[in-house]
Amino acid sequence: MQFLSFSNGGNASWGVVSGDGVIDLGARGPHATLKDAIAAGDFMELAAAGGAPDMALADVTYLPTITEPTHMFCAGRNYKDHVEEMGHAMPDNLSLFLKANSTLVPHGGRMIRPKVSECLDFEGELCAVIGKPTRHVSEADALDHVAGYTIMVDGSVRDIQKHSVTAGKNFHATGPLGPVMTSADEIPDPAALQIRTTLNGDVVQDSSVSQLIFDIPYIISYVSRITTLEPGDIVATGSPAGAGAGRTPPLWMKGGDHLEVAISKIGTLAVDIVDEA
Amino acid sequence: MKFISYRVGDGPATFGLVREDGVVDLRARGPHATMREAIAAGDLMALGEAAMSADPDAVLPDVTFLPVITDPDKILCAGLNYKDHVTETANTLPSELQLFMRSTNTLVGHCGEMERPKVSDHYDFEGELTAIIGKGGRHISEADALDHVAGYTIFIDGSVRDYQKHSVTAGKNFHKSGPLGPWMVSADEIPDPASMELTTRLNGEVVQHSTTDMLLFDVPYIISYISRFTPLEPGDVIATGTPSGVGARRNPPLWMKAGDRIEVEISKIGILWADVADEA
Numbered sequence: 091m092q093f094l095s096f097s098n099g100g101n102a103s104w105g106v107v108s109g110d111g112v113i114d115l116g117a118r119g120p121h122a123t124l125k126d127a128i129a130a131g132d133f134m135e136l137a138a139a140g141g142a143p144d145m146a147l148a149d150v151t152y153l154p155t156i157t158e159p160t161h162m163f164c165a166g167r168n169y170k171d172h173v174e175e176m177g178h179a180m181p182d183n184l185s186l187f188l189k190a191n192s193t194l195v196p197h198g199g200r201m202i203r204p205k206v207s208e209c210l211d212f213e214g215e216l217c218a219v220i221g222k223p224t225r226h227v228s229e230a231d232a233l234d235h236v237a238g239y240t241i242m243v244d245g246s247v248r249d250i251q252k253h254s255v256t257a258g259k260n261f262h263a264t265g266p267l268g269p270v271m272t273s274a275d276e277i278p279d280p281a282a283l284q285i286r287t288t289l290n291g292d293v294v295q296d297s298s299v300s301q302l303i304f305d306i307p308y309i310i311s312y313v314s315r316i317t318t319l320e321p322g323d324i325v326a327t328g329s330p331a332g333a334g335a336g337r338t339p340p341l342w343m344k345g346g347d348h349l350e351v352a353i354s355k356i357g358t359l360a361v362d363i364v365d366e367a
Numbered sequence: 368m369k370f371i372s373y374r375v376g377d378g379p380a381t382f383g384l385v386r387e388d389g390v391v392d393l394r395a396r397g398p399h400a401t402m403r404e405a406i407a408a409g410d411l412m413a414l415g416e417a418a419m420s421a422d423p424d425a426v427l428p429d430v431t432f433l434p435v436i437t438d439p440d441k442i443l444c445a446g447l448n449y450k451d452h453v454t455e456t457a458n459t460l461p462s463e464l465q466l467f468m469r470s471t472n473t474l475v476g477h478c479g480e481m482e483r484p485k486v487s488d489h490y491d492f493e494g495e496l497t498a499i500i501g502k503g504g505r506h507i508s509e510a511d512a513l514d515h516v517a518g519y520t521i522f523i524d525g526s527v528r529d530y531q532k533h534s535v536t537a538g539k540n541f542h543k544s545g546p547l548g549p550w551m552v553s554a555d556e557i558p559d560p561a562s563m564e565l566t567t568r569l570n571g572e573v574v575q576h577s578t579t580d581m582l583l584f585d586v587p588y589i590i591s592y593i594s595r596f597t598p599l600e601p602g603d604v605i606a607t608g609t610p611s612g613v614g615a616r617r618n619p620p621l622w623m624k625a626g627d628r629i630e631v632e633i634s635k636i637g638i639l640w641a642d643v644a645d646e647a
Contacts, residue, residue, distance in 0.1 A: 161470055166534070183533035188468040188540070190441050192597050205506075206595045225542075226485070250596065253463040254446070256536070260468070261596045262505070315486045316530065317472055317542045 092270040095153040111143025125322030128237045152197040154267040155240045160320040162189040168328025169301045175331040184304045187255045197268030200364045210343045213244040213329030214287035214351035224319035232307035238271035241359040248335045266361045284354045297330030368415040369550040372433040384415045389423025403602030432477035434547040435520045440600040442469040448608025449581045455611045464584045467535045477548030480644040490623045493524035493609035494567035494631035500603040507594040512587035518551035521639040522606045528615045546641040560586045564634040577610030
């Protein structure tokens, strides 16, 4: 099943895709948000109970799939093809950073190119959405803690990223998340997914999640050694080869560009780029 | 004025004004449930003024301290930001500010327990002056930056050094590794945050001693820099980095262990302390 968060006449809600419609599960209660429903553990049952669609999917105004995650942990430098293209040695350890919620942008929304830099780069990424509180979980059990999968654009401001990864990865409205979360039962093996990023229709990243250096069970297990992952937390897995910074000349996004990231079994996350006002 | 977040016994989380004779409950005297909300509404100082003539609701020994801001939107921290600390870590002076973020669930209240993790012995202390944002904003100039500060508090940026080698974010985000408190001193009492003295003691021994004029990137610069990339929100926590003396740079290294008491004193603010306990 595919879950989404959306705005219905200004009211935030969440629901499940049914054919070419959406069943508004926020309106049916008892949970106001997808995060709350995941935390309560009954989002799959509520969706299965179904009902008639309340609106056409095409008419929906999306919100970020999880509107207020407690954490967004992101893996850096985690695709073999990306590390090879950069001429780096394979890393010995997973490298993490955090993104703040103010980075989030919905599907169909606008990603903001900042005033202070021209070096806004794209990174298409598969994300796991955590299903239950997770501390000290083994790799073998880690996928049992995933509610589903979604897509992120880990927008990166490369010159500021040279100061610190955190600064470059936390520009306001540079992190589209969506369009939907496909429930984990439909993706038993996330390593089998294909990921493709297109900028203005040109394919700029085209890879397989099997290229991950540290796979999803490892990342979840690793983070759970440090802290408790909470229901609705986003775990972004890193981006494959093809980012604009690795090209000659570099390929930066600019106002008017259209960016899409497609991942098999999830869908296509699409946004427009606008200059900061 | 000094403001705390606290609870009494099993009572609800609240916030209040600290006076010599006790604590006045400000949640009970206004529409705001948290200090962050009162800051965001611009009401905190007026609530504090009014509470100067009220009767205290509790005495400090009966109070359980909570992290000064219990639910910040963001905790942003400067790394390698004291001249003396950069020298001891054998790094060249950085040309730009380096930042990392911490998760809210790293926070611990004053007199609370820092959790030494199961997965590492390399548990280090870092005493830090910390600004709390009062008025949010974007693209704030250095000249205006201190107008956006509600007050100052103390932070222990507990660091797990072997994980920090994997990534700064990993080493700085261990559960319950970040005591924040004891209170926020309002900014009117600290017109110049570069003039403060910081001392860290581990089991009573001085391990860090410096002054905040040693900051490479000062509080106005840090606020201005962050506001270039994201909107600062009321209640955001900005830790300014730590001076020399950390355990990792000693020979042999000095790691905190269960039973230790760590305390950080900053002039004009007070003393923040926490006990170290092993993760259960």
